[in-house]
Amino acid sequence: MSVPARVSASPAPSPSPPPTTGGPPRATASAVVLVTGFVLLSLNTRVAFGQLGPLAPVAGFGTGTVTLLGLLPPLCMGLFAPLATPVRRRLGEERGLFWASVLLLAGAVVRVLGLPGLFVGTVIVSIATAIVNVLIPVFVRSRFEHRRVGVMMGVYALSMGAGSALVAALMVPVWQASGHSWQTAMGLAVIPSALAAVAFAPQLRAPAGAVRPGTSPTRPRPQPSGPSVPARAARPGGVLRTGLAWSLVAYFGFQTLLFYTTLAWLPAILVDAGVAGTTAGTMQSLFIVGVAVGGFVLPVLAAARADQRPHLVGILLICATGYAGLLAAPGSVPALWSPLLGAGLGGGQAVAGVLYVKRGRDHEHVAALSAAAQTGGYLIAATGPLTASVLRTATGTWQAPLLTFLGVLALSLVTSLRAGHDQP
Numbered sequence: 001m002s003v004p005a006r007v008s009a010s011p012a013p014s015p016s017p018p019p020t021t022g023g024p025p026r027a028t029a030s031a032v033v034l035v036t037g038f039v040l041l042s043l044n045t046r047v048a049f050g051q052l053g054p055l056a057p058v059a060g061f062g063t064g065t066v067t068l069l070g071l072l073p074p075l076c077m078g079l080f081a082p083l084a085t086p087v088r089r090r091l092g093e094e095r096g097l098f099w100a101s102v103l104l105l106a107g108a109v110v111r112v113l114g115l116p117g118l119f120v121g122t123v124i125v126s127i128a129t130a131i132v133n134v135l136i137p138v139f140v141r142s143r144f145e146h147r148r149v150g151v152m153m154g155v156y157a158l159s160m161g162a163g164s165a166l167v168a169a170l171m172v173p174v175w176q177a178s179g180h181s182w183q184t185a186m187g188l189a190v191i192p193s194a195l196a197a198v199a200f201a202p203q204l205r206a207p208a209g210a211v212r213p214g215t216s217p218t219r220p221r222p223q224p225s226g227p228s229v230p231a232r233a234a235r236p237g238g239v240l241r242t243g244l245a246w247s248l249v250a251y252f253g254f255q256t257l258l259f260y261t262t263l264a265w266l267p268a269i270l271v272d273a274g275v276a277g278t279t280a281g282t283m284q285s286l287f288i289v290g291v292a293v294g295g296f297v298l299p300v301l302a303a304a305r306a307d308q309r310p311h312l313v314g315i316l317l318i319c320a321t322g323y324a325g326l327l328a329a330p331g332s333v334p335a336l337w338s339p340l341l342g343a344g345l346g347g348g349q350a351v352a353g354v355l356y357v358k359r360g361r362d363h364e365h366v367a368a369l370s371a372a373a374q375t376g377g378y379l380i381a382a383t384g385p386l387t388a389s390v391l392r393t394a395t396g397t398w399q400a401p402l403l404t405f406l407g408v409l410a411l412s413l414v415t416s417l418r419a420g421h422d423q424p
Helices: 023-044 052-059 063-110 114-143 146-177 182-205 243-272 277-303 309-328 334-359 363-381 383-395 399-415
Strands: none
Touching: 023 063, 023 114, 023 146, 023 182, 052 063, 052 146, 052 182, 052 243, 052 277, 063 114, 063 182, 063 243, 063 363, 063 383, 114 146, 114 334, 114 363, 146 182, 146 277, 146 334, 243 277, 243 309, 243 334, 243 363, 243 383, 243 399, 277 309, 277 334, 309 334, 309 399, 334 363, 363 383, 383 399
């Protein structure tokens, strides 16, 4: 009988560790570069629009100048939002956003070239911002994990508010330190514009449609049963045949009307109530701080749920409380009403991006909803600063404009709730 061979009891040698490829560090570095560029671009997006309010009461800008400069941004962003669609198809999101950042820098430079340059530069900045506004929701959906959409839209809004608040807070001190030169104060916007263009430049190396390291592509939403949606429905004009798109237009339009009108006239409302000009400028900065906080918190909360209607109602109630406070006691506690209004209006602006992503079936549909809502919404918003100025001139007080703002909130409650949920 043969004896079976003894099995060795010695442990098998452990496999040698795989060679280090350097992949994770490279992926981490690439993600850091991506997020840094995203934050700096977001930080710069509203800087130019927050500069006028603090300066207007002290720098001698006339009512016509303030009205026109308040009207130009939403008007131009509405007219040029459709431009983002061919830009995206031709360049992709990364390249489109980079060249928009270069245009933002050019506009910031032109704005310091006297009063004509201020108007022309505001138009240039507004065109660039229109492209950024449309592309950012698509960029976030396609480059970040689905569970991070709300956080990244919140980061976008928080960065916008923080950059605008910082520069707005510096307007009057720089104006005073420079011998009352509003051009020098306006020139501060060049700094974040240059930083944004430089920080986003590395994205030019990314192939169009590529998913960033460390992320996964967003899965398309399940299609409803029944006939497929025609391809033309994913175009800005095509989506306007749906009630969803018009609800988004109404929500974004009314929120943006209130945002830009308040941004333009809040210091004047407070000055008329007896608040000192420099204090009114500080309240404008508190308003923008509120925009940053609300713009970060509310998208994160809204993105965590399938139904955003409760968040839309909450936003409207916050705004209504702020306007009611300005109506009843504008000069008593402006440090309460200003950030409260900022939180409501900033949250309302930022949640719109979540709505595009949540209601869109795919990247093309998100882009179409974003472009359509912002085209119509900004054109609605362009009427706000002028209407407020006309009402103020006709009545001699800010009561009529503030009551009108409350009416706009009530109208928004009726027309925009469809945008807050999926169809059953």
